[in-house]
Amino acid sequence: MKAAILQLNVTDDPAGNLISTRAMLKDAANQGAEFVLTPEVSNCISTSRSHQDSVLYFEEDDPTLAALRLDAKQLGVWLLIGSLGLKTGDDDGRFANRSFLIDPKGEIVARYDKIHMFDVQVTPTETWKESAAYRPGDRAVMARTPFANIGMAICYDVRFPELFQALVEAGAQILTVPAAFSPVTGAAHWHTLLRARAIETGCFVIAPAQTGTHASEQHKTRDTYGHSLVVAPWGEVILDAGTAAGVYEFELDLALINEARAKVPSMSHKRPFKRPE
Secondary structure (H helix, E strand, O other): OEEEEEEEOOOOOHHHHHHHHHHHHHHHHHOOOOEEEOOOOOOOOOOOHHHHHHHOOEHHHOHHHHHHHHHHHHHOOEEEEEEEEEEOOOOOOOEEEEEEEEOOOOOEEEEEEOOOOOEEEEEOOEEEEHHHOEOOOOOOEEEEOOOOEEEEOOHHHHHOHHHHHHHHHOOOOEEEOOEOOOHHHHHHHHHHHHHHHHHHHOOEEEEOEEEEEEOOOOOOOEEEEOOOEEEOOOOOEEEEOOOOOEEEEEEOOOHHHHHHHHHOOHHHHOOOOOOOO
16 A cells, blocks of 8 residues: 655644645645655744634534545545644634544544643753643544554653554554654654554554744744654654655554564463552
């Protein structure tokens, strides 16, 4: 099966971002991709909560979601929208960081709200508190498709292996980890974490990423690491997109899942144990 990652460099202008994303999606489909994946926050990257509030929409009104659903239908592809920032109507005004799996009819097959919030201080000058702007989800999501079962995660979730093990216990064969990773933590941990999740579970791990400096006319810019990855179930990196935005195609050989799990069936060897006191 031919698939493709769209490595994006979005700005804080959702309308402008949508134009380039749609063009890349069409390019991927024209090259034969049947499954296309975009990164986390494909509609908007902004360091300003007030700006987000002025440009983001509720799910039912979101023009990015509507346009990409139409494109998936017209192009006849499966599409993982890595995530969109969306309004929720919550009393505290926080947004949802929501991933969507779209089928070739343009229908939403699954939704997943990011569970783990990136509340960290990675350097003395780089601090993030994602939970101030986004509410965390509380439910793991595994979607069944005709070609594979897909476990959905987002970015910082990758540091929590119990989530991925729960997805595999539910039947997942592909794990998706769309991201907008910090350059500091990306350089230190990105490849290792994604390879570990693949090796532990015997799954393909597909991680479409944001890359570069994300332009903003009025607010502080943000940088992301890039290096969209595809990791095979035995742990080999079969695609590393580097730092350039673009369309990156790859072959998804699902037979490799059973091969890896037959060699080391670690998920079936799990045993209960008492926690340390």
